Amino acid sequence: MPITEQDKERILSQCKRFLAMHYPRSPREVLHDLTEFADPEAKADRYGGGELITSFEEEIAHLLGKEAAVFMPSGTMCQPIALRIWCERKGRKRVAYHPTCHLEIHEHDAYQRLHGLERVLLGAEQHLFTLEDLKSVPEALGALLIELPQREIGGQLPSWEELVEITSWARERGIATHLDGARLWECKPFYQREYAEIAGLFDSVYVSFYKVLDGIAGAVLAGPADVIAEARIWQRRQGGNLISLYPYVLSARQGMQKHLGRIDEYCAKAREIAAALSDLPQIEILPNPPQTNMLHLFLRGDRERLVDAAWRVAEETQTVLFRMLTPTLVPQYSKFELSIGSASLEIPTEEIVPLFRRVFELAE
Incomplete structure (x- = not known):
């Protein structure tokens, strides 16, 4: 069954790790x-x-x-x-x-x-x-x-x-x-x-x-x-x-x-993540290497299935990779913007590739 909005709220409330930016605060x-x-x-x-x-x-x-x-x-x-x-x-x-x-x-x-x-x-x-x-x-x-x-x-x-x-x-x-x-x-x-x-x-x-x-x-x-x-x-x-x-x-x-004193760390982490994800054939990165703490990730596959899979990975691992994808001019690809912050630093880079592999596996 597809992930509902109610499911997303429940999953999000249980997640402890976030690939993008900082930890959410009420x-x-x-x-x-x-x-x-x-x-x-x-x-x-x-x-x-x-x-x-x-x-x-x-x-x-x-x-x-x-x-x-x-x-x-x-x-x-x-x-x-x-x-x-x-x-x-x-x-x-x-x-x-x-x-x-x-x-x-x-x-x-x-x-x-x-x-x-x-x-x-x-x-x-x-x-x-x-x-x-x-x-x-x-x-x-x-x-x-x-x-x-x-x-x-x-x-x-x-x-x-x-x-x-x-x-x-x-x-x-x-x-x-x-x-x-x-x-x-x-x-x-x-x-x-x-x-x-x-x-x-x-x-x-x-x-x-x-x-x-x-x-x-x-x-x-x-x-x-x-x-x-x-x-x-x-x-x-x-x-x-x-x-x-x-x-x-x-x-x-x-x-x-x-945060101002940590910008160097955020930008370095973005380069690390880009280098690691470059090994996955289903992902293209712009720019590569990143020039700031931001990069755009282009994922190959069915957009709805990939988003659904990302939410299922979040449920399995309590880790949010991305919440939505935007269509692109290339039909086989959709994208999301990844900006690195303090929460991103808490996820070891070597764990990120297996998480994305799991997304593509579930989306098949």
Whole structure:
């Protein structure tokens, strides 16, 4: 019989090991941890003011080598605001980015409907865009957005030399450069450079706190002081200047302390897992080797049977490998995104291949 949603909930509640990211926590556990973490003397922020939030903004601005920073509820708010400001200053409405940019596929055209921007797509969906792709754009651009790493194609990164060439070319032509750094924290091992040096190639940068850092929610936009001051006004206009954001700020700060120092471990584990799974003929990996803590695994076989088998393996071993698969353009393959975190480190790499072998065995 197929695994039902009720079965999944029961199996998940019994599982003790998780291949992806961190161990799941209930809201009660998250809030309990924050209570233990918070300074008993700390006072709530109020409409973006107060020591708790301003000190964190200053800390992130310093880490990224920028003059100022503002904490917002989401990157979906940060990025269009930054792009609007840059485009208005340049007197051009066009923003160039990769076809799988978050603004393009996840935000319901907010850049256009809320901010009146126009987009130019660079390159093909399946690959990183290049300097030649950028040079081929006939229209004058106000801003260039680069995502590091490019999530939808497995967390791929351009080389440092390519990144310098692209941003330098844009800067020489008066095009503002903005970094979608939703997963910037995971790029440091690949580039072997400090965050400030990476962010230094860009006029502004956005970073997230709820992914590898495991925060509740929240993001920071960092850049020149006058740009951030203007961004605060737009934050207010869009309803993002909440009376208090301290649960998100505390959670972000806790995540920084807990996970930022372990990024090297997470990325190394991703490479280990990729190397081990490369021996299985039913699996293809992108990119291989992984460039961050992320990789996309392409599994050959019937998608529904593979998902069902993964849940049965979870029931047998109390180990969650994956919960769903996404169809691909190649009918024989489906895929899932694997991001490595603290829970991933607890599963010995030599045990992972037999678990996947069992999935394919059950799916036959």
